[in-house]
Amino acid sequence: MVIDCHVHVQGNWGTPDDRMGYLLEYADRLGIDRLCVSLGTSRDHEPDMDTIRESNDMVWEALEQHDRYIGFCYLNPCYLQGSLDEIERCIADGPFTGIKLWVAMLCDQPNLDPICERAAELGAPILQHTWMKITGNLPFESTPYHVASLARRHPDVDFILGHTGGNWEMGYRIVADIPNVYCEVAGGDPELGQTEMGVALCGADRIVYGSDAPGRSFASQIAKVRGADIADDDKAKILGGNMQRVLGL
Amino acid sequence: MIIDCNANLGQWPFRRTAYSTPDQLVERLARVQIDHAWVTSLDAVMLKDVTAANEPLAEAVADHTQLTAIGTVNPKWPAWGSDVEACAEQFGMPGVRVNPNYQSWTLEEPVFADLLAAARDLGLFVEIAVRMTDERHHHPLVMVPPVALSGLLANALEYSDVPIVVANAKNAEAGSVARDSGGDLPDNLFFELSHFESVGGVQSVAENIGVEHVLFGTHAPYFYPEAATLKVFDECDFSEADLEAITHANAERLLAGD
Numbered sequence: 050m051v052i053d054c055h056v057h058v059q060g061n062w063g064t065p066d067d068r069m070g071y072l073l074e075y076a077d078r079l080g081i082d083r084l085c086v087s088l089g090t091s092r093d094h095e096p097d098m099d100t101i102r103e104s105n106d107m108v109w110e111a112l113e114q115h116d117r118y119i120g121f122c123y124l125n126p127c128y129l130q131g132s133l134d135e136i137e138r139c140i141a142d143g144p145f146t147g148i149k150l151w152v153a154m155l156c157d158q159p160n161l162d163p164i165c166e167r168a169a170e171l172g173a174p175i176l177q178h179t180w181m182k183i184t185g186n187l188p189f190e191s192t193p194y195h196v197a198s199l200a201r202r203h204p205d206v207d208f209i210l211g212h213t214g215g216n217w218e219m220g221y222r223i224v225a226d227i228p229n230v231y232c233e234v235a236g237g238d239p240e241l242g243q244t245e246m247g248v249a250l251c252g253a254d255r256i257v258y259g260s261d262a263p264g265r266s267f268a269s270q271i272a273k274v275r276g277a278d279i280a281d282d283d284k285a286k287i288l289g290g291n292m293q294r295v296l297g298l
Numbered sequence: 299m300i301i302d303c304n305a306n307l308g309q310w311p312f313r314r315t316a317y318s319t320p321d322q323l324v325e326r327l328a329r330v331q332i333d334h335a336w337v338t339s340l341d342a343v344m345l346k347d348v349t350a351a352n353e354p355l356a357e358a359v360a361d362h363t364q365l366t367a368i369g370t371v372n373p374k375w376p377a378w379g380s381d382v383e384a385c386a387e388q389f390g391m392p393g394v395r396v397n398p399n400y401q402s403w404t405l406e407e408p409v410f411a412d413l414l415a416a417a418r419d420l421g422l423f424v425e426i427a428v429r430m431t432d433e434r435h436h437h438p439l440v441m442v443p444p445v446a447l448s449g450l451l452a453n454a455l456e457y458s459d460v461p462i463v464v465a466n467a468k469n470a471e472a473g474s475v476a477r478d479s480g481g482d483l484p485d486n487l488f489f490e491l492s493h494f495e496s497v498g499g500v501q502s503v504a505e506n507i508g509v510e511h512v513l514f515g516t517h518a519p520y521f522y523p524e525a526a527t528l529k530v531f532d533e534c535d536f537s538e539a540d541l542e543a544i545t546h547a548n549a550e551r552l553l554a555g556d
Contacts, residue, residue: 077498078532176382182434183441216435218313237527238432238493241316241518263497268528276330277525 052119052191052292053267054209055176055235056084058107065089069111069118069137072263076117079267082289083298085259086111087121087149087176095153096123096186098131105139112144112242114284119296120145121176125153126160136167146296147174147209156191157198165203174232174295179212181219185230193223200230207295217243228255231295234287235259239269244287255284258292300547301329302523304465304490304515305335305365307358308351310430311344312437316542317519322364324518327364327486330527332504334364336549339396342370343430344440348401349381356389368392368425372401379416386420392553393423393463397430398445405449414457423461423552426450429493431520447475455483461552465490466517469503476507481513488552490515491544492526501534509540513548 053076059283060068065195069086076084089104096104104123112120122139124132139145149169150156156177170173177199193214201227206229212234214220217240224230230246230257260270274287292298307323309315314390319328319407327335337359342351352369359365369385370374373377385391394417403409405426422487429444436442447464454462464487472489489507492515494500514530516523520526530536532543 054454075533078535079528180434183436183438184434215339215432239522240431241520241522242313264495264530266497266499266525266533268533269495269525271524272524272528273530276522 050289051081052083052289053081053260054085054292056086057088058086061162063224065107065110067112069115075267079271083117085119085121087123091264096125098128121147121149127154129160133165140171140173150177152187152190154189155195158159158193160273161199165206169205174207180215183246195218200227204229221247225250231255231257233257233259236261236265236272237272239272244273248279251287256287258288294296299546300332301546303513303549304492304517305337305518306340307337308339308341308442310340319443320358324364327523330523336366336368338368340424343397343400347430349371366500367391373413374401374403382416386422391427395425397427398443411453414460418460420482423462425465427465427529451475451478458486461486463488466493468493469499473506488513500529509543512544530539
């Protein structure tokens, strides 16, 4: 099974269902079976709770229409009680499986602890966007260092290191010794060597495939795994086996 | 038949590059059924005298019929005209590459027109590399913004008999030039697809700029060559005619000067 751990419902055309159907058509061409989906159309870096709920409702609608999607509940930890309420609504009482965090708050802050504690109780993995830009991060854009700090405080939560910090040569090294952090290959250029280095530093059991579609091409991102000089068994783990385990599928 | 119009040999100074020799690159590209590649020198990008890389590049590919060497020139370097002549006459290269951002000039400066005039006289195409790597991850002491494409269209129209290849451009950059042209790009202007992204992005860009302006390219071995082949053959739904155009016919037409 191939699982794309990082897909969005972006776009300003049609309904969320239209857009999700469109994505599935393209995913089929690359042999992708399941897609972890999060975020709505808002690109607000610090969304309020109304925007958060609207975003999750869009994903919810897609989940009801297509059983190949796996929902990741979008949160803004600046609204702690709202985030905990949204976890109850979407994960505990709803069809979502994981949590998605973007750029509203650095993820090593204390507000993240109650969220992680509830995630641990529910067995929900947390996908945290990370990047390390020499051109400058957004004010509250987390890096792998922030995820490392949080993951060490919550060893019973599985964290997916979104984009492995973009600058993956640094990202892998930062989390190499933290067993509950999974490094995701999504969202950067298809630079040869990315997957090989991840396997060498973190092990094939801790690398996961994701695309960041529709902004990124399914094809360019899955090429990082299909084109890697690694064992076929390791490719199978990265393309889906590891996420099956993380998601409890 | 697949012609890769954007491959590289040698080492990138900020990362050890796999498949950096002609034998290794040919083998790696053959894995994804790429038959032929135009190759430039990664070493040339950061050399001050970029032409020092041209003779070694020509020698390196001499015994490899699957590779065509593309020299690098810098029209801001003294006596650069002789370097362009050497690429054409001494090394038999069909084109030359420039890296304006690493060479500190813009497409709006007269040197670009001078280069196009020299290329026209020698029957060469000119290739512009918009970027080499993601600007967000550059070495902190060597931060190089992408090449601004303002000035490209006017010069392409002025030198309509010189093929111009834009390599490593993103969707929006190609789209911006197409928009400036009123949706009618000059026949001599081509965009290579290695950096086209988004779901179905290659097809979207091809529909936007015209499939006759799209060249197949991988940016290998810096990129996985599978990224380009999977984008074109698997993710997109091109007609046979469009696939022919993108994978080799446009490149052959460019070389023939048709």
